[in-house]
Amino acid sequence: MRKKIIAGNWKMNMLPNEAIQFIEELAPLVKNTENEVILCVPYIDLFYALLTAQNTNIKIGAQNMHFAENGAYTGEVSGKMLKSINVEYVIIGHSERRQYFNETDETVNKKVKAAFENGLKPIVCVGETLEQRESGKVEEIITNQTKLALDGLTNEQVENTIIAYEPIWAIGTGKTATKEDANDAVKAIRKKIAEIYGQNVADGVIIQYGGSVKSSNAKELFSMSDIDGALVGGASLKADEFSKIVGFEQ
Ligand code: PGA
DSSP, X not given: OOOOEEEEEOOXXXXXXXXXXXXXXXXXXXXXXXXXXXXXXXXXXXXXXHHHHTTSSEEEEESOOBSSSSXXXXXXXXXXXXXXXXXXXXXXXXXXXXXXXXXXXXXXXXXXXXXXXXXXXXXXXXXXXXXXXXXXXXXXXXXXXXXHHHTTOOHHHHHTOEEEEOOGGGTTSSOOOXXXXXXXXXXXXXXXXHHHHOHHHHHHOEXXXXXXXXXXXXXXXXXXXXXXXXXXXXXXXXXXXXXXXXXXXX
């Protein structure tokens, strides 16, 4: 059976002192969970978060990386740099990055490959806009994004990729996909992975749902056959609320 992975995405929130305080508060609340707990924090918080999370079951991730190892890319941070301070996870292709920072399926794929080359585990985001949903294109859009993101990876790498299905219209809006719609979308992604990499690989891949997940809807989403946890934005900014999502408490 696949485990559940609950990842927080703080986006551009939390100063280092707030990050330290948050992790100190969260650690005792999640210490007995069987689920995996990840916090994806701003670059400036990474080092403090890693130090504070030592000797806890909280894993730390970044929210983006560049695909090159180093070079003339002012303002960017590479996978090699993240790995050098023991970051374990990295979100790649979040819809906000696709929308505001010109991420394309091609750069997403380069970043996913670079993440693996540097020993990082990618959390790859895919999802449709409201317009695409209304025109009946959900499956086509998200399976194509998945295929392109994973292009050229080995079976083992695909098995170690976390995919986050995040319908764009549900992010930060308070609108959550119904548990049935979310599960259907996640199933479609799994089916596409099975077509390309085989059923065994597809059965092992963790596919999260993201988009206005909170403690009041986590349990029903996580009760669905194919949803293996969540990528949580707004509700990951309060330790108490986030710990309830981790524990599926209402
Ligand atoms: P939200 O964000 O939970 O605030 O909707 C989710 C995300 O962007 O990963």
